[in-house]
Amino acid sequence: MIGGCLNNRYKIExxxxxxxxxxxxxxxxxxxxxxxxVKVLRPQxxxxxxxxxxxxREAQAVANFTHPNIVNIFDIGEDDGTHYIVMExxxxxxxxxxxxxxxxxxxxxxxxxxxxxCNALVTAHRKQIIHCxxxxxxxxxxxEDVVKLTDFGIARAVTSSSTLKQTDTVIGxxxxxxxxxxxxxxxxxxxxxxxxGIVLYEMVTGEVPFRGESPVSVALKHIKEEPEPPTxxxxxxxxxxxxxxxxxxxxKPQERYDNVKKMLVDVKAALKELEELEKDNIDKSAAETDKxxxxxxxxxxxxxxxxxxxxxxxxxxxxxxxxxxxxASSFCQKNRSLVIWSLVxxxxxxxxxxxxxxxxxYFEVPVVEVPNLVEKDLETAKQSLQxxxxxLEIYNRSYNNxxxxxxxxxxxxxxGKKVKQNRDISVAVSKGAKLIKVPGVMGKQLREAKVLxxxxxLEVGEVEYVFNDEIKKGLIVSQTPSSNKEVKVDTEVDLxxxxxKEAKPVKVPxxxxxxxxxxxxxxxxxxxxxxxVKYKKSLSYFEGEVMDQEPKSGAEVVPSFPINxxxxxxxxxxxGSEVHEFNIRVNINPGEEDQRVKIIVRDDNGRxxxxxxxxxPGDLVKQQIVSVGSTVVQxxxxxxxxxxxxx
Numbered sequence: 001m002i003g004g005c006l007n008n009r010y011k012i013e014x015x016x017x018x019x020x021x022x023x024x025x026x027x028x029x030x031x032x033x034x035x036x037x038v039k040v041l042r043p044q045x046x047x048x049x050x051x052x053x054x055x056x057r058e059a060q061a062v063a064n065f066t067h068p069n070i071v072n073i074f075d076i077g078e079d080d081g082t083h084y085i086v087m088e089x090x091x092x093x094x095x096x097x098x099x100x101x102x103x104x105x106x107x108x109x110x111x112x113x114x115x116x117x118c119n120a121l122v123t124a125h126r127k128q129i130i131h132c133x134x135x136x137x138x139x140x141x142x143x144e145d146v147v148k149l150t151d152f153g154i155a156r157a158v159t160s161s162s163t164l165k166q167t168d169t170v171i172g173x174x175x176x177x178x179x180x181x182x183x184x185x186x187x188x189x190x191x192x193x194x195x196x197g198i199v200l201y202e203m204v205t206g207e208v209p210f211r212g213e214s215p216v217s218v219a220l221k222h223i224k225e226e227p228e229p230p231t232x233x234x235x236x237x238x239x240x241x242x243x244x245x246x247x248x249x250x251x252k253p254q255e256r257y258d259n260v261k262k263m264l265v266d267v268k269a270a271l272k273e274l275e276e277l278e279k280d281n282i283d284k285s286a287a288e289t290d291k292x293x294x295x296x297x298x299x300x301x302x303x304x305x306x307x308x309x310x311x312x313x314x315x316x317x318x319x320x321x322x323x324x325x326x327x328a329s330s331f332c333q334k335n336r337s338l339v340i341w342s343l344v345x346x347x348x349x350x351x352x353x354x355x356x357x358x359x360x361x362y363f364e365v366p367v368v369e370v371p372n373l374v375e376k377d378l379e380t381a382k383q384s385l386q387x388x389x390x391x392l393e394i395y396n397r398s399y400n401n402x403x404x405x406x407x408x409x410x411x412x413x414x415x416g417k418k419v420k421q422n423r424d425i426s427v428a429v430s431k432g433a434k435l436i437k438v439p440g441v442m443g444k445q446l447r448e449a450k451v452l453x454x455x456x457x458l459e460v461g462e463v464e465y466v467f468n469d470e471i472k473k474g475l476i477v478s479q480t481p482s483s484n485k486e487v488k489v490d491t492e493v494d495l496x497x498x499x500x501k502e503a504k505p506v507k508v509p510x511x512x513x514x515x516x517x518x519x520x521x522x523x524x525x526x527x528x529x530x531x532x533v534k535y536k537k538s539l540s541y542f543e544g545e546v547m548d549q550e551p552k553s554g555a556e557v558v559p560s561f562p563i564n565x566x567x568x569x570x571x572x573x574x575x576g577s578e579v580h581e582f583n584i585r586v587n588i589n590p591g592e593e594d595q596r597v598k599i600i601v602r603d604d605n606g607r608x609x610x611x612x613x614x615x616x617p618g619d620l621v622k623q624q625i626v627s628v629g630s631t632v633v634q635x636x637x638x639x640x641x642x643x644x645x646x647x
Contacts, residue, residue: 001025001040006079010038010086018459018492021051026089029074036074037090041083044446044463044497055083062152065127069120071140071150090148095199096136100489102410103398103428104206107238108278111271113139114200114244116147118264121196124149125189125260132187134195135176136202174215174222174455175208179251182219190253193263197248197256204241205233206398209249215451223251234395240270365420372415373408373427381408381427389421399434401488406430433488440483442476446497449476453493461492465499473500503558510553511546516567519546523563531562538568539605540626577604577629580647586621586635597621598636604629 002025005011010027016037017024027038045051062073075086095113099105105113117139124131131138131152140148178194180187202208209227212218230237230245244266250256257263368388373381382392403409409428413419436456441449450460471477480494481487506526511519520530541547548566551557571579588595599611611623625633631647 005030006038006082006084007077010036010084012038018461021045022055027086029086035089037087039085039087042463043082044465046081046083052083055085057152065123067120067123069116069147069149070123071148087150088148090140090142090150092140092142092148094137095139095141095147095203098141099136099202099206101400101402103396103400103430104234105203106410106412107204107241108271108274110200110203111241111267111274112145113141113147113203114196115264115267115271117149117196117199118260118267120147120149121189121192121260122264124152125192130187130189131192131195132181133173133176134192134199135173136199137173139199174212174218174451175210177219177222178253179223180253182222188253189259190256193248193256193260194250194253196260196263197245200241201227201230201245201249204237204245205230206396207233215455218455226251236395238270238274240266240273244270365422367418367420370411370413370415370417370419370425373411373425374415375403375407377404377407378429385425390419391422391424393424393426394429395426396428397431398428399432399489400430401433401490403430405432435486436489436491438479438481438483438485438487438491438493441479441493441495442483443471444476445474446476446495449479449495457489458487459490459492461494463494464496466496467500467502468498469501471498473498505556506559506561508549508551508553508555508557508563511549511563511565512553513541514546515544516546516565519549519565527559528557529560529562531564533565533567535567535569537570537572539572539608540610541568541571542626543568543570571626571628572605573628575604575629580627580631581624582647583622583624584633584635584645586623586637586643588615588617588619588621588637590617592638593617595637596639598639599623599625600634600636601625601627601631602634603627603631 001012001023002014003012006027009031010029012025012027014026015023016026022039022041025038025040027036028034029036041051041055045055056076060076062070063076066072071090072088073085074088077084077086117134121131121134129152131149133151134149138149138151140150142148174182176195176198178187178191181191198208210218210221210225212221227246227249230242231239244263247266248256248263257266366389368390370390371384371388373384373392376384378392385392398409400409407430409430411428412426419425434457436458438458439452439456441452444452446463453460466477468477475498477496477498479496481491506528508528509522509526511522514522516533523530536547538545538547545568546565547568550564573579584599586597586599588597593616594614595616596614597611598609601608601610605628610625611621613621615621627633627647633643633645633647634641635643
């Protein structure tokens with residue numbers, strides 16, 4: 001496929017994605033000179049009408065509307081059996097990969113993504129289209145924080161017949177099924193609301209609410225069990241988000257949001273509140289404390305006015321001091337309560353002044369910049385924070401394919417933020433790559449195997465079809481990796497599927513000269529069938545006789561192969577003359593080893609060669625001849641006329 005060009009317009013350049021039903025390639029639209037993504041139906045489904053219909057439905061569902069949060073469909077086509085959809089080439093990653101990489105998302109990011117998906121669904125629902133498969137794998141995160149909803153492959157119109165058939169219950173992802181989808185009940189817009197609630201739940205907790213050993217067990221939990229509140233996983237999740245989630249995932253559709261617009265109102269309100277709160281925190285953290293601090297002031301004694309005592313004698317001093325002492329003693333005795341209360345006031349005032357300075361000292365904690373901890377090991381991260389006067393707090397541990405075990409997946413506040421010393425920096429720590437046991441799918445149909453594989457966060461890889469004398473057609477013969485082997489998330493599982501017993505070739509019998517009915521019987525004897533039958537006038541065969549066949553006698557074909565016939569409508573007789581039927585015999589005399597025998601007939605239908613083959617001495621040639629009107633038959637051996645017969 002890579003290097004090819006669909007309908008001489010879309011040049012395939014690289015494979016960028018794969019699913020159980022289709023492959024996605026990056027391509028160039030030569031006509032408009034732009035980069036596009038081309039989704040190609042896998043070859044094994046090219047003759048499956050159900051899959052082709054689902055594939056076309058995806059393009060048709062989106063073709064009638066455009067929205068900045070929905071992947072645009074540009075074209076749909078088919079080239080020599082290859083069915084494809086041309087769509088917008090979105091640069092970025094899926095929400096599924098973002099959650100796997102980070103463990104979970106912060107509340108603001110989760111709400112921003114939810115808001116954009118709500119906007120996309122408002123447009124889809126307005127056009128009477130239910131997506132039916134809202135999940136992180138179908139949500140693309142493009143540049144500049146733009147979210148794109150994709151894969152409308154099982155979308156359906158909102159009609160009285162919009163139900164999910166029991167035969168279709170394995171289509172989609174059971175982890176995000178609504179209860180009505182799991183039961184096969186009638187669907188409406190609230191089905192997408194439920195699935196979006198599950199996605200928001202997973203974004204803020206890092207987990208889906210229901211898991212099980214099989215899609216059926218998960219579907220039953222959606223019907224019967226209530227999800228754990230998100231705050232049970234993380235008590236820092238805002239109440240506004242938890243309220244939105246729990247309302248969206250109510251078991252009864254009538255208890256959910258009536259429509260996506262109402263859910264969008266709550267999402268916007270929660271988003272605004274959290275954004276204002278974060279802005280306030282940033283302003284407080286970034287503000288520098290510029291309060292004046294008290295300093296020790298050194299002053300000259302000349303700055304203080306003093307009483308001049310140079311003319312006072314010792315006697316005067318002693319007398320004055322005595323008088324004053326008596327006055328003070330008398331004052332204290334008379335005003336004892338007042339003195340005591342004055343001392344109390346002084347002590348309280350001193351305490352207040354001391355406390356004020358302590359508070360000022362607290363708020364004057366230095367502001368530092370948060371270092372980048374992502375992908376660092378725990379010890380290095382702790383040391384980086386200690387160097388800044390900060391502390392490390394682990395709020396979550398989760399599996400991650402990209403970040404090694406005991407290394408940081410994400411942090412809050414993010415690197416570069418201004419915070420005060422002694423603050424805790426919350427981090428999510430990797431538990432390493434999550435190892436998953438590959439489910440056993442041998443002996444199962446591809447559709448069932450696809451669900452089992454994807455429910456374990458694995459992907460269907462290459463699918464090959466081979467003949468097998470023991471395994472029934474359509475069942476899986478083998479898988480790689482084998483069942484129960486532990487592999488990383490997103491590992492591809494390659495499958496080999498049985499084409500049934502390999503049919504032994506059949507030699508096509510000679511049907512020329514037989515009646516049409518006898519030809520059909522003979523074909524049945526050889527396990528072959530009648531193909532296309534044409535009727536035309538003949539120069540040599542009577543009405544109803546087979547005058548030609550395709551493939552020719554002796555060709556090898558598979559059982560049930562169709563054989564096309566040409567059947568005579570009767571002898572061509574332009575003048576209504578007498579029709580002659582006779583045999584001619586030619587003996588090959590001794591002489592040259594190879595002798596070419598040619599028989600020529602001239603009659604009302606003109607001149608024609610009816611026999612032309614090489615024979616050897618001793619051979620006997622017998623040929624039936626049918627002619628119309630006056631007839632001349634000539635026999636040539638090595639271009640020498642040896643007999644001529646007239647009628």
